[in-house]
Amino acid sequence: MAFDKMELRDIEVWDGNFAAAQALRQCQIDVVAAYPITPSTPIVEGYAKFLADGYVEGEFVMVESEHAAMSGCIGAAAAGGRVATATSSQGLALMSETLYQASGMRLPIVLNLVNRALAAPLNVNGDHSDMYMVRDSGWIQFDAYNPQEAYDLNFIAFKVAEDHDVRLPAIVNQDGFMTSHTAQGVKTLTDDAAYNFVGEFKPMNDMLDLDHPVTHGVQTEEDWHFEHKARQHRDLMVTVMPKIQAAFDEFEKLSGRKYNIVEEYDMDDADVAVVCMGTSVETAREVATEMRAQGIKAGVVGIRVLRPFPFMEIAEALKDVKAIAALDRSSPNGAAGMLFNEIAGALFNTDTKALLSGYVYGLGGRDLTKAHLRDLYKELQANADAGKVTTQLQQFIGVRGPKLAFL
Amino acid sequence: MSEIKKIKNLKEFSTSADRFEGANLLCPGCAHSIIVREVLNATNDDLILSASTGCLEVCTAVYPYTSWDASWIHIGFENGSTAVAGAEAMYKALKTKGRLKQPDREPKFVSFAGDGASYDIGFQWISGCMERGHNMMHIVLDNEVYANTGGQRSSSTPIGSSATTSPAGRISYGEKKNKKDMISIMAAHQIPYAAQVAPNKWKDMVKKIQHGLAVEGPVFINAMSACTTEWKFDPKDTMSISDLATDSLVFPLYEIID
Numbered sequence: 001m002a003f004d005k006m007e008l009r010d011i012e013v014w015d016g017n018f019a020a021a022q023a024l025r026q027c028q029i030d031v032v033a034a035y036p037i038t039p040s041t042p043i044v045e046g047y048a049k050f051l052a053d054g055y056v057e058g059e060f061v062m063v064e065s066e067h068a069a070m071s072g073c074i075g076a077a078a079a080g081g082r083v084a085t086a087t088s089s090q091g092l093a094l095m096s097e098t099l100y101q102a103s104g105m106r107l108p109i110v111l112n113l114v115n116r117a118l119a120a121p122l123n124v125n126g127d128h129s130d131m132y133m134v135r136d137s138g139w140i141q142f143d144a145y146n147p148q149e150a151y152d153l154n155f156i157a158f159k160v161a162e163d164h165d166v167r168l169p170a171i172v173n174q175d176g177f178m179t180s181h182t183a184q185g186v187k188t189l190t191d192d193a194a195y196n197f198v199g200e201f202k203p204m205n206d207m208l209d210l211d212h213p214v215t216h217g218v219q220t221e222e223d224w225h226f227e228h229k230a231r232q233h234r235d236l237m238v239t240v241m242p243k244i245q246a247a248f249d250e251f252e253k254l255s256g257r258k259y260n261i262v263e264e265y266d267m268d269d270a271d272v273a274v275v276c277m278g279t280s281v282e283t284a285r286e287v288a289t290e291m292r293a294q295g296i297k298a299g300v301v302g303i304r305v306l307r308p309f310p311f312m313e314i315a316e317a318l319k320d321v322k323a324i325a326a327l328d329r330s331s332p333n334g335a336a337g338m339l340f341n342e343i344a345g346a347l348f349n350t351d352t353k354a355l356l357s358g359y360v361y362g363l364g365g366r367d368l369t370k371a372h373l374r375d376l377y378k379e380l381q382a383n384a385d386a387g388k389v390t391t392q393l394q395q396f397i398g399v400r401g402p403k404l405a406f407l
Numbered sequence: 408m409s410e411i412k413k414i415k416n417l418k419e420f421s422t423s424a425d426r427f428e429g430a431n432l433l434c435p436g437c438a439h440s441i442i443v444r445e446v447l448n449a450t451n452d453d454l455i456l457s458a459s460t461g462c463l464e465v466c467t468a469v470y471p472y473t474s475w476d477a478s479w480i481h482i483g484f485e486n487g488s489t490a491v492a493g494a495e496a497m498y499k500a501l502k503t504k505g506r507l508k509q510p511d512r513e514p515k516f517v518s519f520a521g522d523g524a525s526y527d528i529g530f531q532w533i534s535g536c537m538e539r540g541h542n543m544m545h546i547v548l549d550n551e552v553y554a555n556t557g558g559q560r561s562s563s564t565p566i567g568s569s570a571t572t573s574p575a576g577r578i579s580y581g582e583k584k585n586k587k588d589m590i591s592i593m594a595a596h597q598i599p600y601a602a603q604v605a606p607n608k609w610k611d612m613v614k615k616i617q618h619g620l621a622v623e624g625p626v627f628i629n630a631m632s633a634c635t636t637e638w639k640f641d642p643k644d645t646m647s648i649s650d651l652a653t654d655s656l657v658f659p660l661y662e663i664i665d
Contacts, residue, residue: 002503030500033493057504059496063489064535071486071532075493078480079455081501101482207478207494208501210453210509215473217481224470 021046023154026194030081033072040114080206089116103138108161125365126176270299272380322384436642459487459520522563607649
């Protein structure tokens with residue numbers, strides 16, 4: 001090996017971006033093709049610096065747009081090697097055409113998506129509208145709530161994506177600024193332990209195998225297109241979740257850190273539950289504990305895997321509660337929120353009598369405070385006591401002016 | 408170094424090893440396939456190829472078939488150049504890391520795209536590839552029109568042409584803009600080689616392709632591709648139409664070195 005290993009302390013103080021960059025170094029990415037955008041830029045800057053300092057071997061291609069970044073990643077992945085990049089918001093919007101191409105071509109690229117609002121109006125702060133925009137693009141999507149998870153989930157993402165039974169790209173989400181720029185203690189893996197966990201890259205249908213030429217990115221019309229898309233959906237629905245669970249299990253053995261498809265907090269006897277993603281999960285957990293001291297049996301369900309959507313796991317986690325709040329950090333622009341709809345779908349044919357209400361919050365980086373969540377849990381308890389939803393089905397939290405509610 | 412192929416005559420050249428099969432869906436008389444065969448037959452090097460969305464792509468890789476006996480990738484309309492650039496970056500990375508399966512072989516990286524995919528929608532991607540110095544060749548199959556979508560003007564369409572979006576009519580003579588000078592723009596990227604070629608002048612074309620494959624760094628080739636469908640000539644006349652264009656200097660053949 002012609003690169004130096006890095007001696008890490010057991011616990012380093014890293015923000016989410018640097019944690020992701022360190023994970024990319026430890027996975028020894030072969031090619032990073034990238035374009036800068038706030039707040040994800042430090043991830044690829046980190047890889048470039050590790051390359052410049054001799055801590056990783058590979059090629060960093062600084063391209064002229066996010067569309068070209070993912071295009072270069074696709075070419076590199078088809079050539080046969082480990083590939084990663086990072087982006088946010090408008091960058092993801094620009095590369096969205098190529099996201100469908102990457103997944104349809106079954107190329108295991110890992111994208112660190114540092115969640116940020118979509119313009120207009122232009123805004124650099126965190127919300128989940130970029131995550132939501134590409135949820136049907138055929139990528140696996142993980143969600144990290146803090147820098148530790150941004151670090152750990154990168155290893156999980158490579159392990160699952162590159163599995164020859166999967167061969168699908170994966171996104172690791174983290175909240176812009178709240179996670180990406182907030183330094184916290186991160187428990188590290190040694191370089192050897194981390195690399196051994198993800199393993200050597202095993203090429204498949206690699207263009208650079210000159211004795212076995214391959215054709216990537218063919219044309220299909222009504223004769224074969226449907227079969228390709230159906231196969232991809234089948235693999236997401238059937239194959240991927242067990243692979244993720246196996247990777248979580250193996251990672252727990254290695255690190256002692258346990259991940260779950262959905263993260264339940266105080267759900268065993270909960271009457272009321274909040275379902276959310278990102279940094280809000282940790283806030284909700286603190287408030288749930290407070291509410292229990294006040295006699296409200298509160299719980300939290302965090303989405304760890306957004307795609308494939310944990311339909312069965314969500315139904316199981318919520319089957320015994322009386323009232324549920326689905327928190328969407330993205331403007332649905334004329335519909336119920338995505339989590340509201342997915343949860344409703346997961347519960348509809350079950351025996352549960354749970355009441356479901358939706359909340360839209362935190363757009364453009366607006367804080368979700370503990371006070372907001374205390375009020376929210378009290379509303380859920382009121383719903384549970386009344387046996388019906390006592391508010392409108394969709395409410396906005398923390399927006400200026402008179403209370404905004406619909407449906 | 409590029410492996411130069413010795414060519415004695417046109418018969419031998421036109422019948423030599425095919426890494427591009429005649430079994431494809433291109434129109435009879437289409438110059439695209441002639442250009443591609445001349446490029447692939449100019450070298451014995453291993454090739455990593457791409458095609459941008461367009462006639463060449465939709466006619467040569469229709470699942471479950473392929474006309475290509477060399478590694479080939481298509482992503483989209485605008486990014487075929489960057490697909491090959493990404494593959495070239497992976498080649499360099501795996502070479503550094505000692506992970507190439509055939510470490511003693513040095514493939515060449517070539518992207519094919521139409522004039523719409525090069526002059527217009529893919530312009531930025533090609534500029535990026537040329538500027539960054541990837542060791543690759545971009546070849547425009549220049550039929551001066553969006554042929555695959557049925558004859559709309561591109562910025563390669565010359566003045567006076569009648570395209571479906573700039574038709575000649577009762578009060579218009581058709582396209583009013585001059586053809587974009589793409590070769591000068593590419594040469595301004597300080598690349599080692601840019602050239603304009605035509606398949607009817609096959610000896611000149613092969614020489615230029617071989618030169619382009621031999622130099623280190625990005626190479627830009629603009630190849631005239633007579634389009635029987637949109638230029639509306641008899642498929643048997645591809646070569647005579649092409650001769651008219653090159654001999655009259657409507658389509659001049661030249662090169663810009665270093």
